[in-house]
Amino acid sequence: MRHIIVFLYVFTILIGASALTIQWLASKGDKEKNFVSMKPFVIMLLFMNVYDFLIYYCDNIIKIDTYMFLSIGDCFIAILVLLWLRVSNSITGTEVKNRCIGITEKYVILYGIVWLAAIILFRELYWIRLVIDIPLIGLLIAGSAESIYSSVRENAPKRFVAYKVVIAFFMTVNYVSYFISESGFVDRAEAPIMNITIYYWMVINIANMMLLYKRDFRSSYTAETPVVLDLSEALANVQKKYELTKREVEILEEIYSGKTNTQIAEALFISESTVKAHIYNIFRKLDVKSRVEAVCIVREEKEQKV
The missing domain is CATH 1.10.10.10 (Winged helix-like DNA-binding domain superfamily/Winged helix DNA-binding domain)
Incomplete structure (x- = not known):
């Protein structure tokens, strides 16, 4: 089973790299900047895939305790949540007012400060790091829901609505998996819940690659004749x-x-x-x-x- 999961991680990382390559190629000649908003999200997602793979490899292959290394992932995924909400708000080409984005931007800064204080000053009080995750999960759900509703109301293309629904769902489930893993509610040794996050990352990466691939490349590479x-x-x-x-x-x-x-x-x-x-x-x-x-x-x- 471990070998299968390692293979899935490598496969997912390759998909993420492919999505980033497509995004880069499409944005090179993109005069209308249609692909710019996805770039930070795709890069951060690829980084998270590599990060999770290292955690899994250390935990299951070379048997090194990664508890503190895993806790750093909360900061990374907090940034990923913010980047996702920005992409979700602008992916259809028209930005709408999403109140959750401004709140999330401020909260991510506060999140980082509290997390750092908890690590340095209150290391034993792990529940502090759990408490600050709850509002961020709420912002992820609320911001995604507001963006999806706006797209449906404005009759946006169905592929964009489907993309938002898929990413929002698996981002939320993934974050909840991190939360449960750190909470101690489930024994990591007996029920390695983090092992299944690879499936979430794989779906998110495939959705990114499909959306980027199906976008109109003509404006990027068709010069005025x-x-x-x-x-x-x-x-x-x-x-x-x-x-x-x-x-x-x-x-x-x-x-x-x-x-x-x-x-x-x-x-x-x-x-x-x-x-x-x-x-x-x-x-x-x-x-x-x-x-x-x-x-x-x-x-x-x-x-x-x-």
Whole structure:
């Protein structure tokens, strides 16, 4: 049985690493920052998986007492609860007001202070560390429930609602397992309740990976593709936008080709002073002050982006 659990831990850690890889790849080109909110949660979850694996390995393989090491996990899971509530609040792309998040942020700081004091000054009074867990479990349940309710009310995609329900349930059950293990209500040797937390972590990691995998990656890696128009099409668009005359378009085309006023006059069989007058009107209509700026307008019209 121990070998099976070790295998499940390794498998779960690999799933967590895969979810983190997907998140990283998706966020590299994510202009709309759709994947940013999940990153801290996925990283902390992977850390917790490794942490739990070390506890199990020490307890069952090399037989080292990990009671104090296990108690540190309460601080880690407290941070994970906060990160989860933030993800739950923003995963659908629109943040809603979740009162539990602000309360949890303040309580996690208080939690850390009380936990540290209990370890240093009141080491024998283990019940202090149990008492401070109870409000955090309540905040986890209340914050998750509020987020799920908001998603249902706003008709969010079903996959997001299902994701929130799954993570909230297994996060809560996992935290309760930590609480029971530290409480002493169940003998750790006779009923190793922490051994089953690997199944909770595995489900949470799979849910993360599936949600990340099914998100739309096109915005991350599909660059704007330029559509190059013919010069005549671009000039026609410029003529329509800036209300140029047919002669002004002809002269603008000659400017685009890099000809001087004298060359334009010879090509169109008009005087150079007439060319200058048309160029003045073109610059006024395009709201530019130089030939370079006028050419840039035509070039931008040629290389439209979709």
